[in-house]
Amino acid sequence: MAQSKGNVFQRLYVGNGAFDIVGKRKRWYVLFGAILLVCLASIVFRQFNLGIDFTGGTRIQLPAQSASGTISVEAAKESFTKAIGKEPTAVQTVGTGAATTIQFRSETLDAPQVAKLKEGLDADLKPNGGVSAISDSAVSASWGGEITTKALIALGVFFLAVAIFLALYFEWQMAVAALVAVLHDVIITAGVYSLVGFEVSPATVIGLLTILGFSLYDTVVVFDKVKENTRGLLGLTRRTYGEAANLAVNQTLMRSINTSLIALLPVLGLLAIGVGLLGVGTLKDLALVQLTGMAIGAISSIFIATPVAVELKMRDPKYKAQAARVQQRRDNLARKASGEVVTGGDVVESTDDESLKAELRHEKALAAAAGVPSRTGKATDARRRPTGKKHR
Numbered sequence: 001m002a003q004s005k006g007n008v009f010q011r012l013y014v015g016n017g018a019f020d021i022v023g024k025r026k027r028w029y030v031l032f033g034a035i036l037l038v039c040l041a042s043i044v045f046r047q048f049n050l051g052i053d054f055t056g057g058t059r060i061q062l063p064a065q066s067a068s069g070t071i072s073v074e075a076a077k078e079s080f081t082k083a084i085g086k087e088p089t090a091v092q093t094v095g096t097g098a099a100t101t102i103q104f105r106s107e108t109l110d111a112p113q114v115a116k117l118k119e120g121l122d123a124d125l126k127p128n129g130g131v132s133a134i135s136d137s138a139v140s141a142s143w144g145g146e147i148t149t150k151a152l153i154a155l156g157v158f159f160l161a162v163a164i165f166l167a168l169y170f171e172w173q174m175a176v177a178a179l180v181a182v183l184h185d186v187i188i189t190a191g192v193y194s195l196v197g198f199e200v201s202p203a204t205v206i207g208l209l210t211i212l213g214f215s216l217y218d219t220v221v222v223f224d225k226v227k228e229n230t231r232g233l234l235g236l237t238r239r240t241y242g243e244a245a246n247l248a249v250n251q252t253l254m255r256s257i258n259t260s261l262i263a264l265l266p267v268l269g270l271l272a273i274g275v276g277l278l279g280v281g282t283l284k285d286l287a288l289v290q291l292t293g294m295a296i297g298a299i300s301s302i303f304i305a306t307p308v309a310v311e312l313k314m315r316d317p318k319y320k321a322q323a324a325r326v327q328q329r330r331d332n333l334a335r336k337a338s339g340e341v342v343t344g345g346d347v348v349e350s351t352d353d354e355s356l357k358a359e360l361r362h363e364k365a366l367a368a369a370a371g372v373p374s375r376t377g378k379a380t381d382a383r384r385r386p387t388g389k390k391h392r
Contacts, residue, residue: 022246025307039191083120177309211293
């Protein structure tokens with residue numbers, strides 16, 4: 001069907017189906033399939049940069065202020081290596097102003113190594129408070145393992161609840177498509193962490209769970225519009241199921257973009273504050289996973305969820321037959337427009353203008369019925385009788 005032309009922003013605003021997203025779904029499968037393969041390969045071979053909470057180790061913390069001024073991260077790292085002959089796993093500043101501290105994370109150190117390290121840091125850096133201001137703590141890997149186990153259980157329960165809800169509210173095809181999109185988001189977000197080398201902390205795992213709801217929310221909005229556009233479709237021959245679904249994606253496209261941009265702005269602010277101003281690792285880890293996951297979630301609801309739902313739906317013989325009737329009607333209209341006389345063969349409904357207008361009225365009536373609640377007259381209305389008075 002011919003679509004009205006215009007610039008990109010006009011087509012986004014109008015939402016008249018000018019972007020053929022569902023019709024070109026195979027190219028999206030190839031594109032995102034390639035991205036998934038890269039992410040899976042990175043997860044398997046490169047793996048993750050696990051934080052101290054998952055691998056275990058020792059955490060050392062000291063004030064970032066000394067008698068001679070602020071202690072730099074480079075100087076602190078050099079002093080650490082000089083003291084015990086090993087480089088720390090990570091060094092970062094935490095906090096602001098007089099409360100700023102420098103944190104070291106390293107492999108597990110025994111008591112003599114910790115004592116030697118504290119003496120070396122105090123001799124080289126001279127932090128305020130001396131050796132007594134330098135603290136240490138041992139971190140067990142079991143706590144991070146428990147967090148991971150509970151997160152996986154929560155993920156499984158989430159997938160099960162989502163599948164049941166969507167299958168009851170929509171259709172099983174949409175439930176499967178939504179799960180495919182959410183799983184796609186999880187794998188790509190995890191793959192980005194593996195590729196870039198972001199440190200995986202408990203905050204990262206928690207943040208990963210929070211993005212699932214955002215991805216599902218956007219998908220449900222699109223599916224609700226698809227359900228509205230395809231109600232009673234089997235009795236019509238104006239659009240196929242895929243075309244009606246593509247129209248729904250276009251109609252919600254501007255909303256999806258606006259929602260995603262507004263949701264990402266606070267996350268960007270959180271990332272800027274966590275990294276640029278406070279230097280807090282927890283904020284940084286949480287913001288990074290949310291930024292990646294929310295952006296991927298918005299994309300998957302448009303380019304993955306609906307195309308997969310259409311792919312599954314078009315396996316139904318009823319919708320295949322309806323698509324064939326749509327194509328046959330269009331072929332007859334094309335021959336009629338070219339002046340060719342159509343004789344013999346099967347006659348397809350809606351080949352004349354009056355039938356098409358009736359079909360359009362039917363679609364508008366279905367849309368109105370879906371959007372406006374029915375009004376039930378009160379019992380008193382039925383018993384009301386004319387009073388004979390004139391109303392001015």
